[in-house]
Amino acid sequence: MARKARHSDLQRNIIDFCRLLRDREMLVTPSEVIDAIRTADAVDITDRQEFKTALRSVLTAKPEDIALHDATFDEFWRGRLQELIQERGEDGVATQDDEAQGEDMPQPQVAEGDDSEASEDEEGMDMPLYSPVEVLATRDFSCFVPDEMQEIARAIMLVARRLATRESRRYRSTQRGHAIDLRRTMRRNIKYGGTVVELARKKRKIRKPKIVLICDVSRSMDTYSKFLLQFIYALQNTLGRVESFVFSTRLTRVTDYFKSSDIYTALDRIAREVPDWSGGTRIGESLKTFNAEWALRTVNKHTIVLIMSDGLDTGDASVLEHEMEQIQRRAARVIWLNPLLGNDDYRPLARGMSAALPHVNLFASAHNLASLQSLGKHLAL
Amino acid sequence: MLPQIAEIQRQLEGQHYVTDRAIATTIYLAMTLRKPVLIEGQAGVGKTEIAKVLAAALDTDLIRLQCYEGLDANSALYEWNYPKQMLHIRLEEAVGEKHDIRQQEAEIFSEPYLLKRPLLNAITREDKAPVLLIDEVDRADEEFEAFLLEILSDFQVTIPELGTVHAKHRPYVVLTSNRTRELSDALKRRCLYLWIDYPDFDKEVRIIETKVEGINHLLAEQVAAFMQVVRRIRLSKTPGMAESLDWAMSLMALHADHLEPESVTETLGAILKDRDDVSRLAGARTDSIVGELTSLDEDGLRTSPPQIAQRVDKELVSR
Numbered sequence: 001m002a003r004k005a006r007h008s009d010l011q012r013n014i015i016d017f018c019r020l021l022r023d024r025e026m027l028v029t030p031s032e033v034i035d036a037i038r039t040a041d042a043v044d045i046t047d048r049q050e051f052k053t054a055l056r057s058v059l060t061a062k063p064e065d066i067a068l069h070d071a072t073f074d075e076f077w078r079g080r081l082q083e084l085i086q087e088r089g090e091d092g093v094a095t096q097d098d099e100a101q102g103e104d105m106p107q108p109q110v111a112e113g114d115d116s117e118a119s120e121d122e123e124g125m126d127m128p129l130y131s132p133v134e135v136l137a138t139r140d141f142s143c144f145v146p147d148e149m150q151e152i153a154r155a156i157m158l159v160a161r162r163l164a165t166r167e168s169r170r171y172r173s174t175q176r177g178h179a180i181d182l183r184r185t186m187r188r189n190i191k192y193g194g195t196v197v198e199l200a201r202k203k204r205k206i207r208k209p210k211i212v213l214i215c216d217v218s219r220s221m222d223t224y225s226k227f228l229l230q231f232i233y234a235l236q237n238t239l240g241r242v243e244s245f246v247f248s249t250r251l252t253r254v255t256d257y258f259k260s261s262d263i264y265t266a267l268d269r270i271a272r273e274v275p276d277w278s279g280g281t282r283i284g285e286s287l288k289t290f291n292a293e294w295a296l297r298t299v300n301k302h303t304i305v306l307i308m309s310d311g312l313d314t315g316d317a318s319v320l321e322h323e324m325e326q327i328q329r330r331a332a333r334v335i336w337l338n339p340l341l342g343n344d345d346y347r348p349l350a351r352g353m354s355a356a357l358p359h360v361n362l363f364a365s366a367h368n369l370a371s372l373q374s375l376g377k378h379l380a381l
Numbered sequence: 382m383l384p385q386i387a388e389i390q391r392q393l394e395g396q397h398y399v400t401d402r403a404i405a406t407t408i409y410l411a412m413t414l415r416k417p418v419l420i421e422g423q424a425g426v427g428k429t430e431i432a433k434v435l436a437a438a439l440d441t442d443l444i445r446l447q448c449y450e451g452l453d454a455n456s457a458l459y460e461w462n463y464p465k466q467m468l469h470i471r472l473e474e475a476v477g478e479k480h481d482i483r484q485q486e487a488e489i490f491s492e493p494y495l496l497k498r499p500l501l502n503a504i505t506r507e508d509k510a511p512v513l514l515i516d517e518v519d520r521a522d523e524e525f526e527a528f529l530l531e532i533l534s535d536f537q538v539t540i541p542e543l544g545t546v547h548a549k550h551r552p553y554v555v556l557t558s559n560r561t562r563e564l565s566d567a568l569k570r571r572c573l574y575l576w577i578d579y580p581d582f583d584k585e586v587r588i589i590e591t592k593v594e595g596i597n598h599l600l601a602e603q604v605a606a607f608m609q610v611v612r613r614i615r616l617s618k619t620p621g622m623a624e625s626l627d628w629a630m631s632l633m634a635l636h637a638d639h640l641e642p643e644s645v646t647e648t649l650g651a652i653l654k655d656r657d658d659v660s661r662l663a664g665a666r667t668d669s670i671v672g673e674l675t676s677l678d679e680d681g682l683r684t685s686p687p688q689i690a691q692r693v694d695k696e697l698v699s700r
Contacts, residue, residue: 029570035414042413043406044383050406057407058414061569063421063576158562195471197464203451262617262657 010045010084011037017076018059024072026065032058046085048077156227156372157234179203210241212298212331214290216309217274218248218281224339224367228308229270231372233263243298246270247286248279253294281312283352284319291326299330308337308366313352320352324359335375336360342367385409392438398430399580399588407575408435417533417554419569422577424559425621432514432555439553442511446499448521454528458538459501462494469494490542503552504536510550518568519558526565533571582609582683585625593629603640604629606674606682611652613690614662614697620652627651640675642668661697669693 014036018028035058043054052073060069184200192198213232217225229246236242236258244255252274258266271277299305305327313320328334336356340346342365357363365371382402390405408431411418420428436443446457466489473480480488497505503513515529532538536548556572558564580588585605590596608625628651637644645667653659673689674682 027566032570035416038414039410042410043386047382049402050382050386053403053406054410056403057410057418057573057575060574060576061419061566061572062563062574065574066576195467197467199463203453264615265657 010040013077013080013084014040017055017072020076021059021069021072024068026059026068027061028059045081048081051077051081156230156369157238210300210303211235211239211243212303212305213242213244214251214287214305214307214309215244215246216248216281216283216307217246217277218312219278220281220310220312221308221339222278224308224310226267228337228339228366229267230263233258233266243294245290245294246274247283249276249282249285251286251289251294280314281309281352282315283309283311283313283356284315284317284321284323287323287327288319291323295327295330299327301330301332303331304333304335305331306335306337307360308339310338310340311336311350311353311356313350313355315352317351317355321355321359324356328359328361333361334359335362335364337364337366337371337375339365339367341365342371383409389438393434396434396437397591398427398434399584399591401584404431404575404577407573411553411555411573414573415551417556417572418575419556419558419564419572420575420577421558421560423579423619423621425623426577426579427622428557428577429514429516432512432516432557435553435555436512439512441509442506443514444499444503444511444552445514445516447516448518448525450520450522452521452525454525456498457500457525457528458498458532459540460496460498461490462496466490466494492543495540495543500532501538501546504532504538504548505546506550506552508550511552513552513554515554515556517559518556519561519564523565526568530565530568530571533568579612580622582606582686585609585622588622589625589629592626593633596629596633597638599639600632600637601629602679602682603674604632606677606686607640607645607670608652609686610670610674610690610693611662613687614694616653616655616658616661618653618655618658620654624652624654640671642671645671666693666696
């Protein structure tokens with residue numbers, strides 16, 4: 001009888017522990033709670049370190065969880081584990097000797113007696129509560145602090161990689177793969193008198209669209225261009241067939257700068273060698289240069305042209321309109337990404353923007369990761 | 382510590398795998414709870430090695446499924462051996478045997494005509510449970526992940542022509558991922574999770590001493606400390622454990638018994654695999670790191686890499 005009661009004590013504590021983790025935004029499923037209970041039976045709970053690593057491997061699912069789990073573990077089991085073990089001992093159930101109690105608890109990380117508030121502060125400082133990517137996804141780029149650049153760079157890389165490896169509807173023949181390529185099979189087996197001996201197979205092509213990126217790096221875009229350039233870098237390094245340009249008052253081709261294997265070197269070089277970085281904006285003139293010097297070589301009916309700009313043009317709007325028309329005529333699709341579109345109050349009234357809009361196939365926002373992510377479906381031909 | 386966990390740790394070390402309690406505990410749980418283990422970590426921290434060592438320690442077979450983009454159920458599970466089936470039919474025609482069609486069909490859709498791919502192979506072992514290593518699962522696509530989920534929960538496979546195959550012995554499953562993409566929650570929740578970081582100084586020294594025969598203690602420590610510095614510098618390709626070992630062996634081949642600027646420069650290619658990284662670190666910068674490290678004693682080697690790295694990183698940025 002007593003054994004059963006004691007048992008459920010431990011169980012209840014584990015359930016509470018899981019609940020606490022959930023309160024702190026860690027995803028813990030019921031089946032994991034069951035596993036955690038089974039784990040407690042399987043390991044030696046008098047050995048705190050062992051119990052902790054065991055629960056960690058059952059309950060966590062990504063590196064970001066680990067710090068949160070460990071801190072919560074120390075906080076939650078501090079007194080409790082001791083009690084549970086002592087009860088066990090008193091009832092004469094097998095336990096390791098007293099060293100279990102001596103060995104114990106390192107000084108708690110959170111000051112004694114306080115509770116939620118202080119510990120939450122601490123979490124806020126250096127413990128990610130949930131997957132940073134999820135949180136980052138919907139946050140406006142302009143709200144990031146430099147510390148988060150690494151994380152966002154990684155996230156941008158993931159997005160670009162997803163875009164780069166979507167399957168197209170077309171097939172290519174291969175050695176292995178799902179589908180049998182009937183036409184090729186017949187043909188290949190003519191040499192056996194029509195008996196099918198070898199099978200030809202096919203699988204879906206991985207579609208890598210050809211893309212031209214034109215990014216506004218004028219002063220008004222300062223908060224966003226850093227991220228957009230990272231996006232360009234990531235796209236270029238996963239897609240391969242990408243041409244990139246930046247402009248503020250003049251157009252500069254930067255494709256080769258991004259071929260450097262390191263984003264920081266690339267950004268450095270661009271910042272140094274693009275003459276009018278953070279200058280004014282002359283979109284129309286810049287696009288005119290593009291059409292005159294580059295469009296023939298880089299844009300054809302299979303190319304997607306992606307323009308990233310806030311559309312705040314100081315030049316002549318009619319020039320812009322004309323040049324946009326040229327681009328659209330030549331390209332498969334023209335996409336305009338405007339970071340300001342993420343702002344609910346924004347209306348594309350800027351002179352330049354309204355001149356360009358009729359010649360844009362897709363007008364989308366680019367103010368956070370989620371918006372870049374949803375770009376995927378438009379990058380298909 | 383449970384004696385069983387200590388035993389696992391002992392066995393892993395017996396296979397020359399330097400381990401810690403977190404790893405041993407997770408493996409113990411995987412064996413008791415019979416759940417797959419998902420191991421994540423940077424490239425070169427020994428994720429794949431765990432499966433190999435586990436198989437050796439359990440004295441069982443290792444079946445490996447290397448994932449890649451576009452991996453599909455056919456190449457992971459089973460395929461019918463079409464040419465062989467075709468040949469069989471033609472042979473029967475030639476010999477002139479007349480079988481009834483049903484019998485014929487049963488014949489060519491039987492086990493001898495089945496090509497077992499790793500997953501089917503893993504669940505049809507007769508003698509004992511093998512270790513199934515599903516390597517770099519993040520490289521396969523999401524459909525494959527879903528398919529994997531099905532196999533990992535039931536350990537049974539239905540082959541329409543043969544019926545359902547149940548696992549006689551549930552394999553020990555180890556999945557590894559380099560985190561090039563986030564795996565689905567469903568898959569992660571089904572697994573025990575183990576994150577392996579780059580080893581700390583002491584562990585790295587132990588690994589080097591275990592794996593590189595005849596290396597002296599001082600060189601092992603200096604190599605480890607140098608690697609601790611390099612890993613903290615922002616590079617395009619951060620070197621892993623494999624690189625440390627390669628490098629230690631290269632230095633041994635040059636009969637080095639401690640780090641010297643010349644031998645380090647000559648062998649830098651063993652740890653830096655990217656042209657930009659080499660050009661950033663080679664020369665004066667390497668020399669200064671080596672100079673600083675060789676002036677330190679054991680405690681210094683253990684504690685100072687972070688500061689050295691910080692200084693070098695700052696120099697590189699301001700360059």
